[in-house]
Amino acid sequence: xxxxxxxxLLTAAVGAAGARLGLRGAQRLTRRTDPGAxxxxxxxxxxxxxxxxxxxxxxxxxxxxxxxxAAGAAAAVWLAPGLAPRVRTAGVAAALGxxxxxxxxxxxxxxxxxxxxxxxxxxxxxELTTGGVKLVGIxxxxxxxxxxxxxxxxxxxxxxxxxxxxxxxxVNLLDLRPGRAVKAAAVVxxxxxxxxxxGPAEDRGALVLGAAxxxxxxxxxxxxxxxxxxxxxxxxxxxxxxxxxxxxAGASRAGLVWRAAALTAVTLAGEKVSFTRLIxxxxxxxxxxxxxxxxxxxxxxxxxxxxxxxxxxVLTADLDDPPHDPDTRG
Numbered sequence: 483x484x485x486x487x488x489x490x491l492l493t494a495a496v497g498a499a500g501a502r503l504g505l506r507g508a509q510r511l512t513r514r515t516d517p518g519a520x521x522x523x524x525x526x527x528x529x530x531x532x533x534x535x536x537x538x539x540x541x542x543x544x545x546x547x548x549x550x551x552a553a554g555a556a557a558a559v560w561l562a563p564g565l566a567p568r569v570r571t572a573g574v575a576a577a578l579g580x581x582x583x584x585x586x587x588x589x590x591x592x593x594x595x596x597x598x599x600x601x602x603x604x605x606x607x608x609e610l611t612t613g614g615v616k617l618v619g620i621x622x623x624x625x626x627x628x629x630x631x632x633x634x635x636x637x638x639x640x641x642x643x644x645x646x647x648x649x650x651x652x653v654n655l656l657d658l659r660p661g662r663a664v665k666a667a668a669v670v671x672x673x674x675x676x677x678x679x680x681g682p683a684e685d686r687g688a689l690v691l692g693a694a695x696x697x698x699x700x701x702x703x704x705x706x707x708x709x710x711x712x713x714x715x716x717x718x719x720x721x722x723x724x725x726x727x728x729x730x731a732g733a734s735r736a737g738l739v740w741r742a743a744a745l746t747a748v749t750l751a752g753e754k755v756s757f758t759r760l761i762x763x764x765x766x767x768x769x770x771x772x773x774x775x776x777x778x779x780x781x782x783x784x785x786x787x788x789x790x791x792x793x794x795x796v797l798t799a800d801l802d803d804p805p806h807d808p809d810t811r812g
Contacts, residue, residue: 485564486564486679486685486686486689486690487679487689489562489563489564489686489690490675490679490689490690490692490693491693492562493558493559493561493562493690493693493694493697494558494693494694494696494697494700495697496557496558496561496562496694496697497554497555497557497558497559497693497694497695497697497698497701498554498697498698498700498701499554499701500553500554500555500557500558500698501550501551501553501554501555501698501699501701501702502550502554502701502702503554504549504550504551504553504554505546505547505550505702505705505711507550508546508549508550509544509546512529512533512544512546532589533545533546533589535712535714537709537712539709541709543709543710543711543712544710544711544712545585545588545711545712545714545716546711547702547705547706547711547712547713547714547717548581548584548585548588548712548713548714548715548716548717548718548720549581549585549716549717550702550717551581551698551699551702551713551716551717551720551721552577552578552580552581552582552584552585552716552717552720553578553581554698554701555577555694555695555697555698555699555720555721555724556573556574556577556578556581558693558694558697558698559573559574559577559690559691559694559724560574562690562694564686564690565686565687565690566687568630568631569630569631569687569691569731571630572626572627572630572631572727572731573691573694573724573727573728575623575626575627575630576623576627576646576650576720576723576724576726576727577694577695577720577723577724578720579619579620579623579723580620580623580650580719580720580722580723580724581716581717581719581720582716583615583616583619583620583623583715583719584616584654584714584715584716584717584718584719584720585714585715585716586612586615586616587612587613587615587616587715588714588715588716590612591611591612591613591715616715616719620647620650620651620719620723621643621647623646623647623723624642624643624644624645624646624647624648624650624723624726625639625640625643625646625647626643627642627643627646627723627726627727627730628640628641628642628643628644628645628646628727628730629642629643631687631727631730631731632730632731634735637735638735638738641730641735641738641739641741641742642730642731642733642738643730644742644745644746645726645729645730645733645738645741645742645745646723646726646727646730647723647726648726648741648742648745648746648748648749649722649723649725649726649729649745650718650719650720650722650723650726651719651722651745651748651749651752652722652745652748652749653666653667653718653719653721653722653725654715654718654719654722655748655749655752655757656718656757657712657713657714657715657717657718658757658758659758659771659775660706660707660708660709660712660775660776661703661706661707661773661774661775662761662771663713663717663718663721664699664700664702664703664706664713664721665703665770665771665773667695667696667699667721667722667725668696668699668700670725671692671695671696671725671728671729672696674688674692674729674732675689675692675693675696678692678732685732687728687731687732688728688729688731688732689728689732691724691725691727691728691731692725692728692729694724695721695724695725695728696725699721702717703774707774707775708776709776726745729741
């Protein structure tokens with residue numbers, strides 16, 4: 483597996499470079515004052531106010547990290563040597579498809595309907611919310627990617643689809659604090675990649691896909707922790723979906739079953755409890771969660787210090803706001 487490990491490291495580096503270049507290019511586009519003739523749509527799409535959000539400190543951060551992540555990770559998968567065509571297609575589709583659906587919710591979503599229950603309720607009443615579009619879209623995307631990476635029975639393909647869609651949602655549930663989603667993804671997926679680097683040749687696809695996903699995410703972690711940018715739905719869904727494809731590609735049927743069950747449980751739990759509160763109540767998890775972040779009471783504008791203190795996860799209830807609303811993340 484030495485060649486596979488080298489390929490994975492190269493793919494991670496390509497993903498990191500692609501994500502960095504993507505973020506830099508996207509930020510440059512939003513700063514252009516003269517987009518040129520015939521570029522009215524592009525000018526509207528990349529208007530800074532479309533992508534900026536206020537965090538809990540009252541400071542502006544950009545959501546452009548999300549599209550940059552999706553593009554960088556997809557490029558790394560596309561360029562990775564030696565991947566089976568079906569695995570390559572699934573990886574690129576997961577990153578770009580989930581990223582596009584998340585970006586749609588980022589840009590056009592409202593807070594009228596929140597969480598899985600809210601969007602399902604809206605669908606039941608004949609109302610299609612942006613979250614509902616994302617819910618249906620990522621579900622279909624997961625099933626399609628699962629069918630591509632699994633050659634076994636229909637059951638295997640369905641379980642793989644649940645893993646992909648569930649992972650996309652799980653990472654999004656965690657994207658409520660700077661760096662949390664990326665750190666959690668690295669802790670959960672990292673050991674599996676290390677194990678696969680010494681495993682059989684059939685683990686090559688899963689190893690390379692996971693390396694692309696984590697490499698691109700790690701490159702953007704400084705912006706995320708520094709509160710200059712956030713993954714938003716676009717980045718969180720893309721990261722989760724790509725790591726879900728990697729997990730589904732390399733798992734046994736038993737592995738698919740427990741992963742699907744665990745991710746379904748996380749999704750349902752997210753409707754009832756605040757993960758931010760749970761993390762804050764566990765000192766080791768809270769310490770890891772705060773690692774690399776600015777202190778809660780630190781604000782770039784002094785007048786915002788009181789607001790930042792009010793947003794402490796132990797003291798406030800607004801942290802139960804669902805993670806698909808980027809305005810609530812800080």
